[in-house]
Amino acid sequence: MARVLTPRAEDFPRWYQDLIAKAQLADNGPVRGTMVIRPTAYAIWERIQSEMDARIKAAGAENAYFPLFIPENYLTREAEHVEGFSPELAVVTHGGGKQLAEPVVVRPTSETVIGEFMAKWIDSYRDLPLLLNQWANVVRWEMRPRVFLRTSEFLWQEGHTAHATEADARAYAKKILHEAYEDLMVTVLAMPVLVGRKTDRERFAGATSTYCLEGMMGDGKALQMGTSHELGQNFARAFDIAFSSQSGAREHAWTTSWGTSTRMVGGLIMCHGDDSGLRVPPVLAPIQAHVMIVKGGEGVAEAAARIRDDLKAAGVRVGFDDRVDTPFGRRAVDAELKGYPIRIEVGPRDLAEGNVTVARRFDGSKLSVPVAGVVDAVVTALAADQGALYDAALAHREANTHEVKTLSEALEAAATGWARLPWSAVGVEGEAEANKQAVTVRCL
């Protein structure tokens, strides 16, 4: 069979690019660093959104929407914060056919504008906690763009909350970390993420603690899949988010922020993809079972349609391909590229014997199954392959994580994967040393 993608072992970044193009997941946008998310990938993002949104709401946060444009002066108010962003800003200088009196910035995050409104909306301890989330696009000018991973515009959710006490803020930052982020990544994305805290050097400007989730990609590198920050009272001071306590005293609130983005789609591809294309975990997949007519023949279309309807009735998300004027081989390659967990191939020869072929994307295995047993076979395979993808990713991570004792051993190990060692063997100076060799301390 002709090779469809550059093999991962040969050139991992090229494999990633090939896959995104050939599976029709995304294109580069006309303005450098932007991307077009095509329907196949957008459907995956919608599923991630809907699963994440349900978890965020279950954690008590409400959705709202804040403007795309932010006055430039908002970003200078919190000095530590703007330093992290200024080279990344897109600035609008003209609007309504005229030069603007004050330029406005396209939001790189909504932290400042949400802080401003929290200050207006919060009056007493009764208004706390205030738990807000928004789904939005943000812009951070990107010099070395890579689709889904680093793009000048990306889609994300950003949560911003205000609390009466440090303990409450901390508990909430961790609640989102575990109950929304980790739970989604493990149970839906089938990714064994490492959950921990960032070093002082790596944490978000303005945060007192940054918690993170790191996934290991197919090339042994780490990808940050999400972060949750405790901001202490830093932000509340800068934006005067204050409340009168039960005793009547005026106090600054304790705030948190947390975000995940379309970068998760990139992480999913690099975690589960193989040399034939993407593998979408069944719980996530917009199309879990793809019914394909191999070629026309007496009763074939009817049988395929019946299988499709039976699967739907059983609650399976089903795709349907009856484009018999396109060679089956080409369509099968396309289905593998797009990573549908299960393919059901319906053709006249098998059908004459009362069978269809059930193919599992996870391991490429194929099974001849009697028509009456298709639904059971599919449901069983979907459940099994969700676990199998997770286990495979975990085994890959374990095989590429080296227990070491010293910094120099760690730097060596980092060439092919991760190293795990005591923080006392690294320390602030060791971390600076490692950074010079392009190795970062990801997670405490």
Add this chain to the structure above:
Amino acid sequence: MARVLTPRAEDFPRWYQDLIAKAQLADNGPVRGTMVIRPTAYAIWERIQSEMDARIKAAGAENAYFPLFIPENYLTREAEHVEGFSPELAVVTHGGGKQLAEPVVVRPTSETVIGEFMAKWIDSYRDLPLLLNQWANVVRWEMRPRVFLRTSEFLWQEGHTAHATEADARAYAKKILHEAYEDLMVTVLAMPVLVGRKTDRERFAGATSTYCLEGMMGDGKALQMGTSHELGQNFARAFDIAFSSQSGAREHAWTTSWGTSTRMVGGLIMCHGDDSGLRVPPVLAPIQAHVMIVKGGEGVAEAAARIRDDLKAAGVRVGFDDRVDTPFGRRAVDAELKGYPIRIEVGPRDLAEGNVTVARRFDGSKLSVPVAGVVDAVVTALAADQGALYDAALAHREANTHEVKTLSEALEAAATGWARLPWSAVGVEGEAEANKQAVTVRCL
């Protein structure tokens, strides 16, 4: 009782502003013309989105995402189109800390960039129809902003489709018009929209036909709730969207575009709102029944929680208010402002007799109902009030629509409502005349 809002009859625009502020639906953003959509209104928008998205998908379109930033030259390619937009554009001149070689425009619509990619993706008749939709923010600089109705940034869905024949494009533009837009507005928003076609003068630049849906607001004025355009081959020619037909000939596609936005939230408010606040139709309402504890007492909290759980189990979307340290009157006013269709007031006095009070927002009526009968009473009232709101809006429209015969009668009638008359009595010249008096021909 103290008056909460400026009465509609006194000053309709002020009533609208009052309502939006006091029901905490939205705030003005820090950059002029932008808005902050607060959780109460955003939850309504999410329900509209989810109902609309389901209808758009049922009509066969797939969601995708195209970039916020568009090269300036894209907008000059289709001359008729840019004329409609240039004074409304926001232009980014700086990115990544430097002046950009070519300024980029913040999308006022994605028509051009989607056209560009359609041209790349479409090769043969097999690729048609191509049915795309996206949910996104767009920016059109607004000199006289009004929250939800005219804002510099708004949220919308924009559909863009390409077809092999004019008939297919026309059928699809009408399918969306009726099966997605009209159906949602009538059955979910409970708004009796007038569906028709725009005059040549009113139609969208570049369109060959513009179909529209017009709702009558509480002040007798019309609001355009959505549009669906046939673009003929105009766009396809400008962006070279072409395909090889079955006979092998190269032909330009026929395209459509269609959109609805957060303006619908403004229309909803102005159609159904009364002098006590918003009235949200039950089918739409994020909170259909709001359980309120009037004041504490033996078993009150437990009874209220049980009613909440029973309603949830019956599939009702429920709110819960146990803030007994805030006066009940204030909370009841707030619930009326926010327009929850049903309030269930649970207090110790009623409860001693085994009853609670069920209050209908539609007509302000209150009924004492035995606890065991609450679920039935709520389900019945929700169904009745969806119809009642529609009927009331329809009666208002009929009462304010005047059947006339001449243009001068029509202009007179337009002072207090709508006029319906034969197009032959108006004509192109009559329309120009009417426009001078700030009267528009809305719908053919």
